[in-house]
Amino acid sequence: MNTLAVYCADIGSVKAGHFGWARLCAGASSEFSGIRDSPGGLAAEVAKDLRLGHPVALGFECPLFVPLPEEPTALTAARPGEGDRPWSAGAGAACLATGLTETIWILERIKGALDRPSNAFLNWGEFQRAGSGLFLWEAFVTKAAKRSSHQNDAEAAVEYFDSLFPNIAESNAIQCTRVRSLIGAALLQARWSTDLRLLETPCVVLRVDSPQISNTSL
Numbered sequence: 539m540n541t542l543a544v545y546c547a548d549i550g551s552v553k554a555g556h557f558g559w560a561r562l563c564a565g566a567s568s569e570f571s572g573i574r575d576s577p578g579g580l581a582a583e584v585a586k587d588l589r590l591g592h593p594v595a596l597g598f599e600c601p602l603f604v605p606l607p608e609e610p611t612a613l614t615a616a617r618p619g620e621g622d623r624p625w626s627a628g629a630g631a632a633c634l635a636t637g638l639t640e641t642i643w644i645l646e647r648i649k650g651a652l653d654r655p656s657n658a659f660l661n662w663g664e665f666q667r668a669g670s671g672l673f674l675w676e677a678f679v680t681k682a683a684k685r686s687s688h689q690n691d692a693e694a695a696v697e698y699f700d701s702l703f704p705n706i707a708e709s710n711a712i713q714c715t716r717v718r719s720l721i722g723a724a725l726l727q728a729r730w731s732t733d734l735r736l737l738e739t740p741c742v743v744l745r746v747d748s749p750q751i752s753n754t755s756l
């Protein structure tokens with residue numbers, strides 16, 4: 539795989555200044571600089587990397603799939619690994635609702651800025667074998683890992699991704715067998731794919747539990 543560009547967007551209200559993003563190259567030291575509070579700026583940079591032939595891993599800091607358990611009383615229960623911050627309550631529910639529009643908007647802008655077709659992946663192994671395209675993942679930045687700003691929270695997520703690279707699938711923090719995939723639906727609506735199986739395909743979730751990341755890949 540060529541140099542992997544790793545992005546994460548901390549999902550939140552753009553108008554209120556609660557949106558931020560970060561980028562680094564996996565396995566290479568990076569200094570974060572500049573203002574990174576625009577979804578349009580994020581989409582433009584991701585598209586630029588894809589046009590240059592770089593594989594891209596794009597994370598969103600919001601729930602990207604929800605569980606579909608057989609027991610109705612468990613329909614709003616936390617996903618395994620979420621702990622005391624379930625997707626269906628408080629900040630999780632608010633972030634999920636915001637992400638419903640922002641993820642699609644960003645994916646549409648990325649696709650529209652490409653000069654040739656590019657594939658999107660939710661499976662890390664398939665993405666590695668392809669060596670190109672767009673890999674989507676969920677960042678779960680816990681309360682203990684929060685930093686001083688939304689951009690800084692995004693930095694924590696991409697640094698954590700880098701510390702795990704290339705063992706991303708093995709680091710998946712939330713395992714669900716039956717899901718409603720919100721990111722899969724976003725990929726379909728943004729015309730990245732026509733594969734309806736995406737609607738029931740979960741993505742990798744990387745749980746960040748500390749604001750200080752020990753980057754072992756450098």
